[in-house]
Amino acid sequence: MNKRALILFVVLASVAVVFAFGLQNHLRLSAVKESHATLVEAYRAEPVVFVAGFMAIHVCALALCLPCAVLTMALAAGSLFGPALGTVIVLTSLTVGDSLGFLAARFLIGDWVRARLSPHLRRMEREVDRNGAYYLLSLRLMAAVPYFVVNLTFGVTQIRLRTFAPISFVGLAPATALYVAAGTQLPEIESPRDILSGPLLVTCAALAVLPLIARYLLGRRAAA
Numbered sequence: 001m002n003k004r005a006l007i008l009f010v011v012l013a014s015v016a017v018v019f020a021f022g023l024q025n026h027l028r029l030s031a032v033k034e035s036h037a038t039l040v041e042a043y044r045a046e047p048v049v050f051v052a053g054f055m056a057i058h059v060c061a062l063a064l065c066l067p068c069a070v071l072t073m074a075l076a077a078g079s080l081f082g083p084a085l086g087t088v089i090v091l092t093s094l095t096v097g098d099s100l101g102f103l104a105a106r107f108l109i110g111d112w113v114r115a116r117l118s119p120h121l122r123r124m125e126r127e128v129d130r131n132g133a134y135y136l137l138s139l140r141l142m143a144a145v146p147y148f149v150v151n152l153t154f155g156v157t158q159i160r161l162r163t164f165a166p167i168s169f170v171g172l173a174p175a176t177a178l179y180v181a182a183g184t185q186l187p188e189i190e191s192p193r194d195i196l197s198g199p200l201l202v203t204c205a206a207l208a209v210l211p212l213i214a215r216y217l218l219g220r221r222a223a224a
Contacts, residue, residue: 004108011104015064027061027068032076033186043080051081055093062097063104065148070094074176078183086180087173094176095169098151102164105155128157133167140171147172 018024025031032039043050054077061069073093077086128135136159139150154164182189 007104008108011064014060018064018066024066024068027066027072029068029072029075029189032072032079036079036186039076039080051089054080055089055096058090058093059097059100062094062147063100065101069097070147071179074179075183075186075189078180079186083177083181083184086183087177090180091169091173091176094147094172095165098147098168098172099161099165101148101151102155103161105152110156125158128154128159132157132159133163136164136167137171140168141174 054073058069058073061073074086074090077090080086081089132154136150136154139145150168
C-alpha cells in the first residue's frame with residue numbers, strides 16, 4: 001500500500017507541476033507550428049539526442065494522460081522525421097506509454113476495482129481470457145476510443161502485458177501512420193478537425209470490425 005501511495009503521489013505531483021507551469025501548452029498544435037523551425041534545427045544538430053528526447057516527452061505525456069499527447073505528437077513527428085521514421089518513432093513511444101498506463105492502472109486500482117466489482121468482473125474476465133486479444137485489437141483500431149480508456153479498462157483485467165503490448169502496437173499502426181503522414185503537411189493544418197474527418201473515422205471503424213468478424217468466423221469453423 002505504501003508503494004502504491006508513493007506512486008500515486010508522484011503521478012499526481014507530476015500532473016500538478018505540468019499544469020502549474022503550463023508545460024502542456026507546448027504540446028498544442030499552434031505551439032508546435034510556431035517553434036517548428038527551431039525544432040528542425042535542433043534535430044539536425046543532434047538527431048539521436050533529439051529523437052530520444054522526443055520519445056521521452058511523448059511517453060511521459062501519454063503516461064500522464066495529457067491533452068494533445070497523441071495527435072499533436074504524431075503530426076509533429078511527421079513534419080520533423082518524415083512519414084516512415086516518424087511512424088516508427090511515434091508507434092514505439094505510443095506502445096511504451098500505453099503499456100505504462102496499463103501497468104499503472106493494474107498496480108494502483110486493479111485490486112480495488114476487482115474487490116468491489118468482483119461478481120461483475122468474473123464474466124468479463126472469462127470473456128477477456130477467450131477473446132481479449134480480438135477486443136483489444138478492435139479498440140486500438142477504432143481511433144475514436146481514447147487510448148487511456150483502453151489502458152484503464154484492460155488494466156483491471158487479467159490480460160498479460162506480453163499480449164497487451166504487441167496487440168496494441170499492431171492496432172495503433174494504421175491510425176498512427178495516417179496521423180504522421182498528415183504531419184508532413186503541418187503548415188496547412190489549422191486544427192485537429194482537419195485530420196479527424198468523417199471518412200477517416202469511418203475507415204478506422206471499419207478496420208475495428210475486422211478482428212471481431214475474424215473471431216466470429218473462426219468460432220463458426222471450430223464449432224463445425
